[in-house]
Amino acid sequence: MAADPLDPLRRSLGRLPNARRRLLRAFQPTAAGGLRPEGAGAIPLLNLASNDYLGLSSHPRLQEAACAAIASGGVGAGASRLVCGSRPVHSELETRLAAWLGRERVLLFPSGFQANIAAVAALADRHSLVLADRLIHHSLLVGVQASGAQLRRFPHNDLAALDRLLGEARASSAERRLVVLSESLFSMEGSSPDLPALSALCQQHSALLLIDEAHALGVLGPGGRGLAHGLEGVHLVSGTFGKAFGSGGAFLATGDLLGDWLLQRSGAFRYSTALAPPLAAAALAALDLLEETPDLGSKLLERAERWRTSLAAADWPLVAGQGPILPLLVGEDDRALDLQRHLETEGLLSVAIRPPTVPAGTARLRLVLCRDLPPGTLEQLLEALARWR
Incomplete structure (x- = not known):
């Protein structure tokens, strides 16, 4: 009997560590740039993961x-x-x-x-x-x-x-x-x-x-x-x-x-x-x-610079940059997933980015600053990060 042609895929998936498995999650947009995860009892989260930088969607x-x-x-x-x-x-x-x-x-x-x-x-x-x-x-x-x-x-x-x-x-x-x-x-x-x-x-x-x-x-x-x-x-x-x-x-x-x-x-x-x-x-x-309104982007960059300065002052290593993308490097896949889960309990959504999207050993949370985030989001984030540490 011929071998199942899907066996190589099955074996490859079986070798995939749990910390690198991808899951699809559904979110319902809420007011003030937030998202509510699908499921009973889910709390709305401030969205720090979207690429909708100017909130135009x-x-x-x-x-x-x-x-x-x-x-x-x-x-x-x-x-x-x-x-x-x-x-x-x-x-x-x-x-x-x-x-x-x-x-x-x-x-x-x-x-x-x-x-x-x-x-x-x-x-x-x-x-x-x-x-x-x-x-x-x-x-x-x-x-x-x-x-x-x-x-x-x-x-x-x-x-x-x-x-x-x-x-x-x-x-x-x-x-x-x-x-x-x-x-x-x-x-x-x-x-x-x-x-x-x-x-x-x-x-x-x-x-x-x-x-x-x-x-x-x-x-x-x-x-x-x-x-x-x-x-x-x-x-x-x-x-x-x-x-x-x-x-x-x-x-x-x-x-x-x-x-x-x-x-x-x-x-x-x-x-x-x-x-x-x-x-x-x-x-x-x-x-x-x-x-x-050609200054939409420049205003966002000014806010992003304040975030960079504050995160650096809290001893979070950041890649040099000038845009609204601020990756928090945490290293191992499990630690990145743990930080993602912790931030969600604090009302913040930031997704763990793991290999092969980034090199091994450089798993991170990709913080994204969007124009429609409410005032006080940075302070909420810094307090949540301090509690995780």
Whole structure:
């Protein structure tokens, strides 16, 4: 009798430690940026885990825009953009985003994961060498695999190491396509590279540069336009609407040549149903708000700096950064889970991040500061952390 073809998966799951098993939990949003876990007797929690940095997902203007799109054209687009799925709201959002970001072309995608795969595939092929920051998002690594390119990784934000690798690669081949991948705000670290120096380095070595701005847009850079805004040498920017924009979906922003290449050659764009029009309409409403109140992100950064200073004063080691992501490094998986459970008893939600999302031995709680957290949240957090210790 033939062996069960699922046995390798069964054995692999059996070896997974309990502290690294993932569980799905459902939450019901409540007032003042809170969440109530599903289940009898569950208490509402202040949300320190969301990427809704500016609290726009519940903004009345985004809700009204999404509802109006549903009323006028239904929920889904019904087809890919190249068949009959394009709607006026898609074109308007792409045009407005391109102008806001100072780019010639924007294309929308249903998800950030998909956009990143498309971005890498547009820049690299099996003859290319991709040099990637060791902590880049998994979606970018999947994109490298799909492209067939050779991959080399450099230590996190270590531009001297990248310079050496680029120099070696260019010395061995003057014509080989070199592609560099990084992020403007790393989602599990809260850290950022020196983007002007990174861009200059890529120009020096004739390398293409892709920057994932998913967690920076709306918060960092002039008017929330991201840290790559206005930089020469950044060939492609990926961004999402599911974070500071409070909606869903993603985009790639680039020049005319790469934009046309994506339109003509990207399977990830060609063979996907278009971004749901209500999500595009909500993202457009979020862009309106960002243009009307360009200091939304800067005000959040001021508050985040107060949090960083207070946590450092309480002897919590923090990664250097300037954004609203503040990871508390606790080391082992069990300790991170224990701290997560403790904070929930104190009315705070912050999820333990464990390998393989982060390297072994660096499990953490990823604190995220959002604009709609009520006053006194920092004091509540500091008292809860002190009791855990």
